[in-house]
Amino acid sequence: MASLPTLRKARVLFGNGFAIMTAYRAQIFIWMLSGTLSLVMMLVWIGQAAQAPGGRVGGYSGADFASYFLSVWLAGQMIVVWVAWELDFQIRQGTLSPKLLRPLDPIWLHLSEHLSERLVRLPLMLLLLALFAFLTHARFSPRPLDYLLFTVLVLLGFAFRFLWEYATGLLAFWMDSSTSFSDLNWLLYSALGGLFAPLSFYPAVVQDVARFTPFPYMLGLPAELLSGRASLRSALWGLLILAAWTALFGGLRLWMWRAGLRKYGAVGA
Template identity: 45%
Template sequence: MTNLRQSNSKINHFQAIGKKLTRVLRISATLLTSYYAYMLEYRAELFLWALSGSLPLILMGVWTQAAQSGQFGLTPIDFARYFLTVFLIRQFTVVWVIWEFEKEVVEGRLSPRLLQPLDPVWHHVFSHISERFARLPFAIALVGLFFFLYPQAFWIPSLGSSILFIIAVLLAFTLRFLIQYTFALFAFWTERANAIENFWFLFYLFFSGLIAPLETFPPIVRNIVLWTPFPYLIHFPTSLIVGLPENVGRGFLITVGWCALFFGLNRWLWRRGLKQYSGMGA
């Protein structure tokens, strides 16, 4: 009798887990398809957004010319591949949650979402993910155009490098989203939380590898920057696929560490912010 009860208990436990998993998958599929359909309504804007991230391709022309002097340790082909990869990473890691969340708090539109049995952050997460799928054809077309214009820069990365690159890009997006969403939570206390993001973006431009590879930095500056979250948003995944020297284990550990730190800070600010929130209908 005891064994029968234990068996029934295990069966009920697994059934409960199965129901929860089914519910999560159903909600995820609904959010993803809904936001994907929404993003497809703005295909022309998506193309312009993809083009707006072409700064790395402009910088590529500058650095490939500078590399001919031989003073930077990288060849023109290395710079071309580096900035092409930076452009691609930017297409998949761009985040805008702070402007959306700030508007929701200021205008009181966060209140209806707080009544739903779902953390409001998931609306933003699936909005970003669906936008990646909608943007993908434009990104592929631009990469194809690049290789048509610069066929000498074409290369086929190894399978191992490609897998590490994909993992690093996913972690880069996660970290970028956590950082900006954490800044967005300050909208509970100020109407201009995006000012924090604008200030942060200055450091992001210089230390992430967006403007220049970290290999061009003085060694002491590079060693300090490598302990900040900035290089792991662009430079680290780029190095993995291009073949620049990189401490892979340390890179992933630091990325995960910063993700954990911002996640903890994010949840703390969320709990404090809800007590502060006084939007219409809250």
């Protein structure tokens, strides 16, 4: 059980992060609008289904595509992470130094800001989801267990992506700009995650490789659960793979942080 001082620190961190994010409500709304690629892909695939014989493509009707891509959009909105950009700037500009004087690993400051931003984002996100679902006649799963598994996968997906992007940002200890890797990160996340199309539409060899990576379980699998197309077995497999990758990057992040601090201090920061 967490000690009282630890709980008090967590409350202060979260309260401070929430105050900061509340002040940037308009910016958060703009961020949400900029993350609408899945909605664009939804319109593309709905159009393809409308022109296809029988009104279906790969077993998906227009309403099925709407359900899938709206669920992808919801999952994607919940696991947005920008910590790599912040770390890259702080390390290169030296603004990390004052944070090292605090008796607290800066990762908790970043995490509190990300979690607070989710709380500010959530009401508008659900409102937009309801509107899009009404307009597109999307149908979602009637099984309560699917919503529970969706929530667990999204939380674990956020944890993995946060640690993954944190490790990417820490590369700035050794190179001029770590953000050059961000485009590659996004490409892997989007292509193998199911942002462009359901993974079942990909060649079999790509599916075989992807199922051992964390990416299909961050977007595609949660979306299939919410749209009622995923089995319990596939959900449990996804949880296992995603948990393993999260643990791996948790250890990698800690090692990079300690090694990077030694290099950072050696140059007089």
